[in-house]
Amino acid sequence: MAARLVDWRFHLMPPQPQALCSSRLLQPNSPDLRWKGHMYKGIKSKQQFFRTKRIKTVLAVAVPVPSPHRDIAEERKQIAKDYGFTQIGERLPENITLKDVTESLPKKVFEMDAVKAWKSVFISVSSYALGLWMIAKAPWYLLPLAWAWTGTAVTGFFVIGHDCAHKSFAKNKLVEDIVGTLTFLPLIYPYEPWRFKHDRHHAKTNMLSEDTAWHPVWREEIESSEVLRKAIILGYGPFRTWMSIGHWLLLHFDPKKFKPAEIKRVKISLACVFVFVVIGWPLIIYKTGIFGWFKFWLMPWLVYHFWMSTFTMVHHTAPHISFKHSDDWNAAHAQLGGTVHCDYPRWIEILCHDINVHIPHHVSPRIPSYNLRLAHRSLQENWGKYLNEATWNWRLMKTIMTTCHVYSKEHNYVSFEEIAPKESKPIAFLRRVMPDYA
Known part of the structure; x- marks a missing residue:
């Protein structure tokens, strides 16, 4: 039997x-x-x-x-507990398309509201100004708190530019391009190059090679060179929460990486960033000295990249979320089932304009950030059992940082410790020292 x-x-x-x-x-x-x-x-x-x-x-x-x-159900609950998730979604049926999911959303989640859009600008500008004041007034032992606030506030600038790039900020597209460019300048991010790369991330989410955000390391990369192997292990291990710096530097400043039709707009964005650096940085140094540049710009910028790396990593990385080759890729599975909703402390959600309510954003990037929570509630009502959801916790981070490394067709990921145990002491160190509570 x-x-x-x-x-x-x-x-x-x-x-x-x-x-x-x-x-x-x-x-x-x-x-x-x-x-x-x-x-x-x-x-x-x-x-x-x-x-x-x-x-x-x-x-x-x-x-x-x-x-x-x-x-x-008990097995799924146990796996969710092991990973640090509140829920691991069931697999979406094969006959469901992304259009089916999008059409289930109420029409009002796609409506742009100028008052709410400019309110988000006011929140970011005022919270950033408050952060700079805190840095100026705080004694040295409170500076880390001031940097944490200011770096999180400037992450809100990125989210506003992110809405502009998706054409969900204003009906006037010139206004969107201007606001997007200006909000990206304090981050030294060229707006148009980032927009072009980010559009490909949405079109190819969790597609091996084609996705321009996070994806697993290839085994061939690990085996090609000892120096490269050690660098990758450090990057995807202890320094993973700042890996977006490498992504920013390598993908956005070389016009050769873009299509001919994109080059003109890429060069305009690069010129804007260059002018900001040439004028802005000397002014900061002139007014506050080298240490002032370190205090007022560099440290908040590093906090921003911490969030940029962490948010992006959590959005699409887990042992049960697979990356697919293009011929085996399914848009509905990638955008609904391959994206993670993660709740952070409320002050972070406010300053970052709900960017981590991320599943509806991948179902349709046309949803403005201020409508993401409404859209998520709709998805929970109609597709709730298919959603991957978590509340930020140490076990979630530990799972990603010590497990989700090298691509494996059979298991999605193989840890560096299995591929290169001798060089993987940084991963073993993380496994020992990172807290494991959810």
Whole structure:
């Protein structure tokens, strides 16, 4: 006697004369998963019909079978607990398209409101000004708090420019381009080059090679050079929360990386950044000295990159979230099931304009930031069981930083410790010292 094991979204089939089961591994959002000893076997399903590529006969002893729904739900809860998630979403059925998800959203989430848009500008400008005042007045031992506030406030500038890039800030596109360029200047970010790269991230989310944001390291990169291997391990390990600095420097300042039709706008943005640096930095140094430049610009900028790296990493990285080759990629799976909603402390959410309410943003980038929470509530009502959700915690960060490294078709990720154990002492160090509470 045996049973056919299927995905946890469907019923366990009754005993059959011939015992058949799939040899594939089961997991919420990708073909295979191995984590802390959890192993699952199952087959993909579509519209509650079974489809297998390969089968094998398995002998089993007839035993009382507990409720499959209870068992599978408990397993998913345990995996979510192990990862630091509040919920790991079920796999979206194959017949659901991104259009189906988008059309389920209320129309008002797409409506732009000029008052709310400019209110976000006021919040960012005033909170940034407050941060600069705090830096100027704070004694040395309170400077880290002032830097944390100011760097988080300037991250709000990035989110405003982010809305402008997605054409969800104002109806006047020239206004959007001007506001986007100005809000990116304190970050030394060229607006147009970033916009072009970011559009490709949305078009190719969680697609291997094509996604311009985070993606797994290739095994070939690790094995190509000892120097490169050590640098990558440090970058994706202890320094991962500042890796966006490398991304910023390597992808946005070389016109050769862009299409001919994009070059003119790229050069204009680069010129704006160059002028800001040539005029702004000497003024800061003239007024406050080199240490003033360090206090008022560099440290808040590093805090901004901490958030930039952390937010982007958490949005699309988890052991159960798979990256796909283009011929196996599905837009609905990537945008709804491959994006993570993560709640941060409320003051961070306010200063960063709800950028971490990220699933609706990937369902449709046309949703303004001030409507993301409304859109997320709609997704929870209509698609709630498919969503990946978390509240920021140390276990979540530890899972990502010590596990999600090298691409594996079978398991999504393989840790550096498995590929290069001798060079992976930084990862072992993180595993020892990082807190593990959720």
